[in-house]
Amino acid sequence: MTRPLRSVRVHDFDLEQTLDCGQVFHWRRDGAGWIGVIGEHALRVEQRGEELIVPAGMETIAAHYFALDHPLAEICASFPDDPAMAAARDFCRGMRIVRQPAWECLATFITSSMKQVAHIAQISHTLRRRYGRCVKWDGAELFAYPAPEAMARLSETELRTCALGYRAKNLLGAARMIAEGQVDLAAVAAMGDAAARVELCRLPGVGEKVANCALLFGFERVRAFPIDVWIERVLRAIYFPRKRKVTARRLRDFSAGYFGEYGGYAQQYLFHYARKTWPRGGGKKLSPKKNGG
DNA sequence: CTCCAGGTTCCGG
DNA sequence: CCGGAACATGGA
Numbered sequence A: 001m002t003r004p005l006r007s008v009r010v011h012d013f014d015l016e017q018t019l020d021c022g023q024v025f026h027w028r029r030d031g032a033g034w035i036g037v038i039g040e041h042a043l044r045v046e047q048r049g050e051e052l053i054v055p056a057g058m059e060t061i062a063a064h065y066f067a068l069d070h071p072l073a074e075i076c077a078s079f080p081d082d083p084a085m086a087a088a089r090d091f092c093r094g095m096r097i098v099r100q101p102a103w104e105c106l107a108t109f110i111t112s113s114m115k116q117v118a119h120i121a122q123i124s125h126t127l128r129r130r131y132g133r134c135v136k137w138d139g140a141e142l143f144a145y146p147a148p149e150a151m152a153r154l155s156e157t158e159l160r161t162c163a164l165g166y167r168a169k170n171l172l173g174a175a176r177m178i179a180e181g182q183v184d185l186a187a188v189a190a191m192g193d194a195a196a197r198v199e200l201c202r203l204p205g206v207g208e209k210v211a212n213c214a215l216l217f218g219f220e221r222v223r224a225f226p227i228d229v230w231i232e233r234v235l236r237a238i239y240f241p242r243k244r245k246v247t248a249r250r251l252r253d254f255s256a257g258y259f260g261e262y263g264g265y266a267q268q269y270l271f272h273y274a275r276k277t278w279p280r281g282g283g284k285k286l287s288p289k290k291n292g293g
Numbered sequence B: 001c002t003c004c005a006g007g008t009t010c011c012g013g
Numbered sequence C: 001c002c003g004g005a006a007c008a009t010g011g012a
Helices: A015-019 A059-065 A072-077 A083-091 A102-110 A117-131 A148-152 A156-160 A167-179 A185-189 A193-200 A208-218 A229-239 A248-258 A260-277
Strands: A005-009 A028-030 A033-038 A041-048 A051-055 A134-137 A140-143
Touching: A005 A059, A015 A033, A015 A041, A033 A059, A033 A140, A041 A059, A041 A134, A051 A059, A072 A260, A083 A260, A102 A117, A102 A148, A102 A167, A102 A185, A102 A208, A117 A140, A117 A148, A148 A167, A156 A167, A185 A193, A193 A208, A208 A260, A229 A248, A229 A260, A248 A260
Parallel strands: none
Antiparallel strands: A005 A051, A028 A033, A033 A041, A041 A051, A134 A140
């Protein structure tokens, strides 16, 4: 039994770049399309030129999730004018920051510390399959991300069997604090960026980087600028060439000022570009070219 | 086998 | 404030 399909008109949108850029980890390729879950809705999506094919009834949900209303041309035009940013903008054309549900985004990034993207995806799938609600899509079994309340009932030992390592304690602790109401994600959503970041950092396993990922990918804070190992390489190689002793604080202050009101988008474009085009462990080999700031 | 991965936390200068 | 080290697990 196949649901009828509908077409959503898209401009400045690239589904491949959007789902393969390392912002969300559970979507799987299915022929020319992708299969995944938006909240509690399982679906297959496929892009054909300027059309996004989705199951009937999912048009609005998909359009919201994929942030088709973000003014991408304006966003890209706001990026600082330097060679690296121009290359990233060209490489990532059509990539959008999707609107992930806050908890699954936050939880996923709690499990991301010191893990490769492939591992993060693996952990996400395991957690969904074992503890998430089953949502069917045309016969395929997909799973929603387990709610904080469901996760809070597990033991650390149980969670550890999902290959989480030391992250199990953090994920469980965060789930319990949220389930018990010690941290209210709905309240976080109503706070300013700085206050929201402080609040998220009260959760175990959530430091500045994970908090910024949650803010950017789960709370629509398009200015949040997560600095991970890749972005740190980019910043050092491109904007601080041949400089010794560039502190984390220096990188943070520079990023907050240099990349502008859509800094989070700029960050994700640089992240994806560097990860796909720089040699592994890269940065050192890249020619610095010109300094943009 | 060694190295590293979308870090956080704790500890000593 | 800053640099190091521990923390688990699995690809490359």
